Amino acid sequence: MSSERKPDPTPGMSLIVKTVTRWLKGFLLLYGIFIVFYGHLTPGGGFAGGVILACCFVLLTLAEGQRTAMKTLSKNAASELDSLGLLLFLALGFVGLLEGAAFLKNFIPTPVAAWFNLVSGGFMPLANIAIGLKVGASLFVIFSVLAALKATEKKEDEVPK
Amino acid sequence: MLDYFLITLLVLMITSAVIALETRNLLASVISMGAVGLLLSIAFILLGAPDIAITQIVVETLFLIILIRATVYRDPYHMPSRSQLLGGIAGLVAILLFAVFGILMFAEFPALGHSVLDRVADAPSVTYVAQGLSLTGAGNLVTAVLLDFRAYDTLGEATIMFCAIIGALVILRRKARKSVKEKDEESDVI
Numbered sequence: 001m002s003s004e005r006k007p008d009p010t011p012g013m014s015l016i017v018k019t020v021t022r023w024l025k026g027f028l029l030l031y032g033i034f035i036v037f038y039g040h041l042t043p044g045g046g047f048a049g050g051v052i053l054a055c056c057f058v059l060l061t062l063a064e065g066q067r068t069a070m071k072t073l074s075k076n077a078a079s080e081l082d083s084l085g086l087l088l089f090l091a092l093g094f095v096g097l098l099e100g101a102a103f104l105k106n107f108i109p110t111p112v113a114a115w116f117n118l119v120s121g122g123f124m125p126l127a128n129i130a131i132g133l134k135v136g137a138s139l140f141v142i143f144s145v146l147a148a149l150k151a152t153e154k155k156e157d158e159v160p161k
Numbered sequence: 162m163l164d165y166f167l168i169t170l171l172v173l174m175i176t177s178a179v180i181a182l183e184t185r186n187l188l189a190s191v192i193s194m195g196a197v198g199l200l201l202s203i204a205f206i207l208l209g210a211p212d213i214a215i216t217q218i219v220v221e222t223l224f225l226i227i228l229i230r231a232t233v234y235r236d237p238y239h240m241p242s243r244s245q246l247l248g249g250i251a252g253l254v255a256i257l258l259f260a261v262f263g264i265l266m267f268a269e270f271p272a273l274g275h276s277v278l279d280r281v282a283d284a285p286s287v288t289y290v291a292q293g294l295s296l297t298g299a300g301n302l303v304t305a306v307l308l309d310f311r312a313y314d315t316l317g318e319a320t321i322m323f324c325a326i327i328g329a330l331v332i333l334r335r336k337a338r339k340s341v342k343e344k345d346e347e348s349d350v351i
Contacts, residue, residue: 040299045307079330086323090336102314110298113193121299127308127315134319138326145333 009081011065021063028056038131040121045129053136058143066147075144078137085134092130167204167261176201187232187332193330195225213317231333261340 012018032052039045056077061069096105106122114120174197198221205214271277278286289306291335299305307315 040301040304040308042301043302044299044305082323082326086319089319093312093316099348104316106192106297106309112298113296115298116300121297121305122309124297124299124308126303128304131308131319135322138322142326142329145330146227146231149333 010103012065013063014125017063021059025056025060028059029053030130032136036128037118037125039128039132040124041116041118046128047135049128050135050137052133053132053140056137056145057136057140061144061147066144066151070144073140075141078141078144081137082095082141083135085130085137086131087132089127089134095123162208167207170200170204170207188229191225191228191232191332194228195221198225210314210317211306212311212322213314216318217321220321220325224329228329228332231329 006132016041024031032055034049035042035047036049036050039049057069057073059071093104096107097103099107101107106124110120110122119125131160177193177196177200181197182191184190197218201215202217202221203282205211205217248261271280278284278290282289289302289310293302293305293310294300297309299309
């Protein structure tokens with residue numbers, strides 16, 4: 001996190017790291033989204049893509065400091081995205097139930113003509129998006145909470161001096 | 162027989178959960194939560210879901226360690242120093258157990274280059290490989306298994322992760338709240 005000497009006006013790491021992060025974060029996000037969206041065609045999926053998405057925000061936090069990262073995606077917003085992902089997955093499951101089939105039934109038809117296209121595999125791309133949202137947001141929440149805990153611990157240690 | 166065992170597990174789980182809620186000691190509460198997770202993983206094994214049981218026990222262990230580090234981070238509990246002999250014997254027993262189970266596991270492995278599927282002719286995995294594409298329309302068979310054939314597993318894993326993170330959030334938030342109250346302002350980011 002920030003240096004211990006003085007609360008400098010620009011928290012985070014050096015200019016080099018910040019510049020590289022500024023260039024990389026878009027590509028990282030895009031790569032994570034690609035992994036999530038193409039999970040049913042190429043290796044990857046919601047879990048792996050979600051971790052990449054979370055890593056993008058972790059990199060942002062490490063490079064720019066927590067205050068800037070929280071402006072991009074606050075902890076509460078990430079927590080809500082986490083819940084939203086799980087609810088989305090549950091809703092997809094219940095749609096199968098409402099169609100008259102079983103819970104979590106693949107309710108979208110999978111015609112042979114659509115094989116190996118982006119829109120194929122029935123509800124799998126949607127479920128991957130839900131899982132990616134859930135995993136990415138929750139990992140970022142855990143990281144930011146533990147980082148905040150570390151920061152408060154440091155402050156508590158400094159107070160008696 | 163299985164039913165009685167499951168009911169016993171359930172009763173133990175509920176008892177542990179109630180203890181975790183009611184006890185005043187934070188460490189005891191965290192350990193009781195760990196007991197719930199352990200019993201739950203045993204229940205998963207008995208119900209024939211070994212992969213969820215593995216996920217459950219791994220996540221449970223990891224989050225138990227994180228939670229204990231987070232709650233008792235100043236190490237107030239000093240273990241009385243026992244004799245070196247006892248620790249040595251315990252270490253030896255652990256190494257012996259590890260070796261026995263490792264040898265047993267390697268004896269069970271199929272030969273290098275042969276898949277486990279060869280051994281069981283009518284395993285569901287054979288169906289997944291043979292008809293996965295025509296049944297689900299997904300090019301990636303791993304995702305087809307994760308989100309179609311075994312979607313319940315994925316739901317269970319996501320739920321375990323959600324519960325673990327909610328628990329960690331609750332325990333860590335109280336600490337952050339307290340220090341925010343002490344300092345009034347300045348740290349509105351947290």
